[in-house]
Amino acid sequence: MRRRSLLLQVGVSVLLLAFLALLVNNLAVNLLRTGLGLDFGWLGRPSGFALAESALPYTPSDNYLWALTIGWLNSLKVIAAGLVLATLLGVAAGAARSSSNRLLRSLAGGYVAVIRQVPLLLQLLFWYFVAFLGLPETPIGDLIQLSNQGISLLGMPLSVEFCAVLTGLTVFTGASIAEIVRGGVNAVPRGQWEAFRSLGLSEGLGFRRIVLPQALPAILPALTSQYLNLAKNSTLAIAVGYADLYAVSDTTITQTGRAIEGFLLLLISFLLLNLLISGGMAGINATVLGRMRRSR
Amino acid sequence: MNRWLNRSVTLVLTALIGWGVWSVLHWLLLAADWQVVVSNLPLYVVGSYPVDQRWRPLLWMIALVVLIGFTLLGPRRGPLQRWLPLIWLAMAPLGLWLVAGGMMLEPVSTRDWGGFTLTLLLTFGSGLLALPIGVLLALGRRSRLPVLRLSSTAYIELMRAVPLIAVLFFGQLLIPLFLPPGLEINRVLRAVLAFAFFAAAYIAEDVRGGLQAIPPTQREAAAVLGLSEWQSLQLVVLPQALRIALPSLTNQAVGLLQNTSLMAILGLVELLGISRSLLANPVFIGRFLEVYLWLAAVYWLACTAMALLARHLELRLDPLRSDR
Amino acid sequence: MTVAIRATDLVKSYTPGSRALDGVSLEVASGEVLVVMGPSGSGKSTLIRTFNGLEKLDGGELDVLGVRLDAAHEERPVCEIRRRVGMVFQQFNLFPHLSILDNITLAPVKVQKRPKVQAEQRAIELLDQMGIREQAHKFPAQLSGGQQQRVAIARALALDPEVMLFDEPTSALDPERVKEVLDAMRQLARDGMTMVVVTHELGFAREVADRVMFMDQGQVVETSDPASFFTNAREERSRRFLSQMV
Numbered sequence: 001m002r003r004r005s006l007l008l009q010v011g012v013s014v015l016l017l018a019f020l021a022l023l024v025n026n027l028a029v030n031l032l033r034t035g036l037g038l039d040f041g042w043l044g045r046p047s048g049f050a051l052a053e054s055a056l057p058y059t060p061s062d063n064y065l066w067a068l069t070i071g072w073l074n075s076l077k078v079i080a081a082g083l084v085l086a087t088l089l090g091v092a093a094g095a096a097r098s099s100s101n102r103l104l105r106s107l108a109g110g111y112v113a114v115i116r117q118v119p120l121l122l123q124l125l126f127w128y129f130v131a132f133l134g135l136p137e138t139p140i141g142d143l144i145q146l147s148n149q150g151i152s153l154l155g156m157p158l159s160v161e162f163c164a165v166l167t168g169l170t171v172f173t174g175a176s177i178a179e180i181v182r183g184g185v186n187a188v189p190r191g192q193w194e195a196f197r198s199l200g201l202s203e204g205l206g207f208r209r210i211v212l213p214q215a216l217p218a219i220l221p222a223l224t225s226q227y228l229n230l231a232k233n234s235t236l237a238i239a240v241g242y243a244d245l246y247a248v249s250d251t252t253i254t255q256t257g258r259a260i261e262g263f264l265l266l267l268i269s270f271l272l273l274n275l276l277i278s279g280g281m282a283g284i285n286a287t288v289l290g291r292m293r294r295s296r
Numbered sequence: 297m298n299r300w301l302n303r304s305v306t307l308v309l310t311a312l313i314g315w316g317v318w319s320v321l322h323w324l325l326l327a328a329d330w331q332v333v334v335s336n337l338p339l340y341v342v343g344s345y346p347v348d349q350r351w352r353p354l355l356w357m358i359a360l361v362v363l364i365g366f367t368l369l370g371p372r373r374g375p376l377q378r379w380l381p382l383i384w385l386a387m388a389p390l391g392l393w394l395v396a397g398g399m400m401l402e403p404v405s406t407r408d409w410g411g412f413t414l415t416l417l418l419t420f421g422s423g424l425l426a427l428p429i430g431v432l433l434a435l436g437r438r439s440r441l442p443v444l445r446l447s448s449t450a451y452i453e454l455m456r457a458v459p460l461i462a463v464l465f466f467g468q469l470l471i472p473l474f475l476p477p478g479l480e481i482n483r484v485l486r487a488v489l490a491f492a493f494f495a496a497a498y499i500a501e502d503v504r505g506g507l508q509a510i511p512p513t514q515r516e517a518a519a520v521l522g523l524s525e526w527q528s529l530q531l532v533v534l535p536q537a538l539r540i541a542l543p544s545l546t547n548q549a550v551g552l553l554q555n556t557s558l559m560a561i562l563g564l565v566e567l568l569g570i571s572r573s574l575l576a577n578p579v580f581i582g583r584f585l586e587v588y589l590w591l592a593a594v595y596w597l598a599c600t601a602m603a604l605l606a607r608h609l610e611l612r613l614d615p616l617r618s619d620r
Numbered sequence: 621m622t623v624a625i626r627a628t629d630l631v632k633s634y635t636p637g638s639r640a641l642d643g644v645s646l647e648v649a650s651g652e653v654l655v656v657m658g659p660s661g662s663g664k665s666t667l668i669r670t671f672n673g674l675e676k677l678d679g680g681e682l683d684v685l686g687v688r689l690d691a692a693h694e695e696r697p698v699c700e701i702r703r704r705v706g707m708v709f710q711q712f713n714l715f716p717h718l719s720i721l722d723n724i725t726l727a728p729v730k731v732q733k734r735p736k737v738q739a740e741q742r743a744i745e746l747l748d749q750m751g752i753r754e755q756a757h758k759f760p761a762q763l764s765g766g767q768q769q770r771v772a773i774a775r776a777l778a779l780d781p782e783v784m785l786f787d788e789p790t791s792a793l794d795p796e797r798v799k800e801v802l803d804a805m806r807q808l809a810r811d812g813m814t815m816v817v818v819t820h821e822l823g824f825a826r827e828v829a830d831r832v833m834f835m836d837q838g839q840v841v842e843t844s845d846p847a848s849f850f851t852n853a854r855e856e857r858s859r860r861f862l863s864q865m866v
Binding site: 513514516517518519520521522523524527531532535536539 | 672674699702703706707709711713714715716717726727730731732775776779
């Protein structure tokens with residue numbers, strides 16, 4: 001029995017290694033043929049391309065590494081804002097789906113049903129080409145100034161591309177979060193609703209203070225995977241010309257031809273990003289569960 | 297107080313919806329110009345497929361529609377019902393043969409594939425490929441052999457960490473590098489492979505969830521009856537696990553259909569891609585809203601049809617509801 | 621008299637330091653009905669699960685129908701034993717995705733390679749014998765616990781086993797359903813089946829058992845015929861157990 005499993009183990013390892021060796025061998029042959037070896041030296045060379053927006057100073061004479069860093073920061077910016085807004089929208093829509101107002105309930109239901117069955121990319125294109133580029137050329141509004149040149153939020157200038165990506169990600173992820181919130185809320189016994197109503201608490205207060213805290217343990221893990229999805233989906237920004245990490249990588253690879261190195265860098269960046277999000281969520285999860293345990 | 301709030305919410309919403317409906321009507325009646333959709337219908341359906349061969353993808357799509365109708369509305373029992381799953385499986389090779397040609401049909405290069413036909417081919421092809429890979433990965437991740445377990449886990453986690461667009465982009469660039477020199481595969485096939493490799497990681501996790509839901513006593517019962525480990529897996533564990541995983545697998549399939557639109561960024565002219573090239577045509581300049589609404593309707597219908605089919609399958613497979 | 625099962629000095633421990641089986645030896649003759657009793661955690665379930673290789677031994681030696689098992693055994697003898705020994709579980713463990721008929725014919729068709737028609741005929745006979753012939757085309761979830769357990773017995777019998785193992789077959793049943801399962805087992809005993817039954821049903825033990833074995837803390841406390849066990853058990857531990865049961 002034990003001997004057999006050892007044999008099996010060795011056999012499988014050999015097969016896997018052989019398969020990997022075949023792939024690597026093909027890769028090596030192909031790289032030799034095209035005259036490219038694995039090399040990261042190009043990262044220090046000037047990129048030569050401009051970026052539409054950057055959080056830190058950047059010019060085309062800066063090197064590729066710096067360009068990629070700027071892209072990473074741009075990604076981080078839209079992801080962070082998206083997480084917050086999508087959560088707010090999702091919780092609001094999820095709450096609306098269990099509201100006693102029928103109109104509000106069906107409106108939220110319609111939002112979820114439509115948004116989840118239409119590709120995100122199509123939605124992003126809509127927000128960019130129709131909603132934001134459809135704005136008038138001269139700014140309208142006062143505190144929030146809207147125009148197809150950019151949006152100024154309380155004096156803070158935001159690019160149209162950024163706004164389109166942010167809106168698209170928020171609306172799309174919000175629909176998924178609404179479903180998660182609804183699922184979590186439905187898992188809270190109906191008696192809890194009757195209990196706070198009988199105590200004279202308003203619907204909103206009761207939802208925030210009584211129902212939502214009890215639904216959180218079921219909601220948080222699913223929320224984490226939605227956050228990770230949002231981060232991954234932010235790469236579709238390339239379709240509307242927002243200079244995020246993926247868009248910069250794409251340009252870099254097209255210019256340098258360094259596909260494998262570029263892929264490795266992107267992989268590492270995303271592993272980092274995922275670690276950041278899951279780590280943060282694990283922290284939140286622990287605090288929430290800890291507080292619930294203490295209050296018991 | 298509560299009733300007052302309720303009423304004001306209703307009032308505000310009614311006003312908002314009224315305003316929305318009015319502006320939509322206004323746009324529909326006065327501003328919208330559907331020429332961009334109406335005059336290009338063949339392009340949306342088959343792309344730049346040779347005109348005299350268009351009957352082939354059309355025939356496939358009609359067959360699909362008939363099959364959907366028969367599955368959803370047809371008789372619950374009958375000789376055909378038993379073969380329905382196989383007929384569905386056969387739709388992928390049938391579509392491939394009709395569209396690609398060969399074997400009595402005139403070959404049509406993948407460069408001429410496009411529109412909704414390509415969207416469906418990408419979805420079907422990669423889905424069918426991803427399912428077995430995903431099941432194997434799920435089994436690998438639960439294997440007793442550490443080599444198998446670790447390599448499956450690493451594959452699944454790495455694939456789930458990267459964005460799809462990156463997998464597709466690098467699939468186009470890198471798949472040729474990993475193939476023996478001289479062996480070349482076209483863009484569509486590369487896309488199908490990349491989609492399949494990506495989706496397999498997610499499918500694996502869904503299947504693993506199903507496997508975990510099967511109590512170990514089921515394996516014990518099978519073992520006691522003398523079934524081998526392989527038989528127990530094939531006859532007892534997997535059928536139950538896949539049934540449990542079916543709702544999440546449906547979501548993956550719907551996601552796959554939506555995600556084929558990403559190939560528009562990478563230069564395939566599937567449904568979204570062909571629309572982008574239409575919008576670049578000066579004749580139709582600025583007709584974004586019409587095109588996007590039309591595309592949204594098509595995707596929405598296709599996704600909803602898929603969800604309905606899956607729900608139907610779920611009910612049929614439920615032992616308590618089927619009246620076999 | 622031929623011996624169906626001979627166990628010598630069986631040892632099994634799940635966690636180091638504590639032994640679920642601590643030197644158990646016993647013999648079951650062909651055609652005999654042995655009832656194993658004892659408090660929960662006494663090792664009685666573990667014992668009969670070693671008989672068909674569901675639990676691997678840590679020590680000692682087993683001889684089941686002439687096939688040897690010990691701590692170092694390979695996979696092959698276990699398969700041979702399982703083909704010849706049937707088992708019924710506390711939780712029935714029917715396959716929920718298969719109809720009653722398919723539950724019963726699965727192993728005969730797939731393991732013994734019998735023709736499907738023949739296997740189905742035999743299944744119907746067995747269901748008839750269990751008094752649930754009309755349930756053949758239903759699914760497990762549509763049956764009561766007692767009916768499910770009788771299907772489980774039929775499923776084990778379909779392989780024509782030489783020995784049947786019962787692991788608390790009535791413990792998960794509603795009280796009013798217990799009798800129908802016990803009746804089926806009683807009939808089986810009458811037909812001369814070799815049976816090892818772990819159960820708390822004193823009535824069944826008294827009436828059907830040839831011998832009763834009492835276990836506690838992984839050891840055999842005493843083995844005797846049912847009459848003397850129930851009227852004057854030799855050991856203090858057995859007497860205490862019996863007084864709690866009644």
